[in-house]
Amino acid sequence: MDLSTVFRLDGKVAVVTGAGSGIGRAGAEVLAAAGARVVVADLDLAGAEETVAGIKEADGEAVARQVDVADPHAVTALVDETVSGLGQLDVLVNNAGIMIRRPLTEVPPEEFDRVLAVNLKSVLYGCQAVARVMRPGSAIVNTLSTIIDFATAGTGSYAATKKGGEALTRTFALELGPRGIRVNGVAPGWTDTGITRQRHVDDSGRFQQDRFDELASRMASSSPLGTVAESLDSAYAVLYLASEASRFVTGHVIRVNGGASMA
């Protein structure tokens, strides 16, 4: 048995959304290192181009594309351009996401709509778009969150999108399974990225390192392993779910949270 080939993605094409930073960037880098040609898609084109530059420096293949995942036409166009330009699409990672903290009693309708559109509707649009073009053996991975296992005050709209994403993951797994397409989720624990840092920027735009470190150490204590995640930890789970190694795994969510929840 040659285990070195099981995790390889040579000849495959992957699209990773929200790959201009954080967990998506790490996912794009790992998939490229495994041999995939990667479409690095993000609203932030400069961030996507930075990711591509890093992948190319490591001798990988990648292109940057600007997309707003909340726009179904833009998502369909991204998928169609990928297939016409690179010939196929084997892996989709629906990863782009935003977090807005506000008590549910105060969430205005337009804010709720935006979080739903970016975090949840995007998963629907992405899965629908690739379902038209994916061949048997393809894989979809949706980035969820450990928040699917907890309720915390101030994060209700975000939690609703991630719990909804879990439901979409399982239902798409049922609907696309007969066509040989697997659909799974990765639920990261607290990770040092743009989303977690943005909360600690004060009114003058200054990053509050002390408060950030304090929160990171509180989050670390929720794991039996006593540390917080790195983006790479979720990226490794994405690689597993994208590769042949997980060929009989579908409708599943891998919690990359150091055992902070064990559902």
Ligand SMILES: NC(=O)c1ccc[n+]([C@@H]2O[C@H](COP(=O)([O-])OP(=O)(O)OC[C@H]3O[C@@H](n4cnc5c(N)ncnc54)[C@H](O)[C@@H]3O)[C@@H](O)[C@H]2O)c1
């Ligand atoms: N960091 C954590 O602690 C954590 C924990 C659990 C889940 N997650 C999830 O991981 C995913 C990645 O987040 P991250 O932590 O790497 O944060 P991040 O802010 O570093 O990355 C998010 C990326 O998504 C992009 N993006 C935002 N809106 C977009 C849109 N409409 N269209 C396209 N791209 C868009 C951003 O430009 C950014 O590059 C998100 O789905 C997030 O909910 C993060």
